[in-house]
Amino acid sequence: MTLAPTAPAADRTTRAGPRISALVVARNEEARLPACLASLAEADEIVVVLDRSTDDSAGIARARGARVLEGGWELEGDRRNAGIAACAGDWILEVDADEQVPPELWAEIRRVVAGSAHAFHRIRIDNYVGDRLILHGWGGSFGTTLKxxxxxxxxxRWRGQRVHPGLDWTGTEGERITAHGIRHALDRDISDMLRRLDRYSSARAADLLAEGRIGTLPGNLRRCVSRILRxxxxxxxxxxxxxxxxxALCAGLFPLFAHLKARLEPERHRPAPRP
Incomplete structure (x- = not known):
């Protein structure tokens, strides 16, 4: 992996208070990256982690004055931890390439970090499917309104898993930032949502096989129904x-599909041994 030095950013000035690093982890996101990076101009530093990208994401990030870390990581947790380690700020704001941070949210973030005695804070997420803002019903590892x-x-610290890795925290949680939210272009349309369900369940199947715990069909049927209702x-x-x-259907089917892929097609989803 390679880490490019910080390029000068004309629109970024020295600010009083704790320094904030904005971290973006992406792969082949040249279409969405410009808007995401533009919304991070208020950060003291931008770090972009590119996982096996073959498009112009690196050039776009460098043009915005970002530090670019390029490499290949099998596990989502590993690539995100690499990005965190590359950040130099006192605080880190971790966003995805399909997310944008509005100016009014930056004002709230600056206010919170200036007086916080805690280790982390959750921020409201506004999820869009196409141009439609959907406020209710997210959950079950298929979407969230607070991260x-x-x-x-x-x-x-992220755990070593492929999809929705777990988190380990040092310190306490502070106030939740909910007056304003991050704009998250989660899916383009219904077909895009279903493709995401397929990707997520395949990655989860690989995790289940690697961990040696694919579970049972009755247990995952119960999880499916409970997630739909929740x-x-x-x-x-x-x-x-x-x-x-x-x-709700996608959230419920996610663990069931992952179980069935791991059980019925292990040869397609079993991960290669790590070196």
Missing amino acids: PILFRQGAK CYVGRKGYREGGWGLLI
């Missing part, structure tokens, strides 16, 4: 009409 993405250096009823997906039902 712990603002944290002190050294407070957060998203559609408990998290008020019904308020979104058919969209809420679709999200």
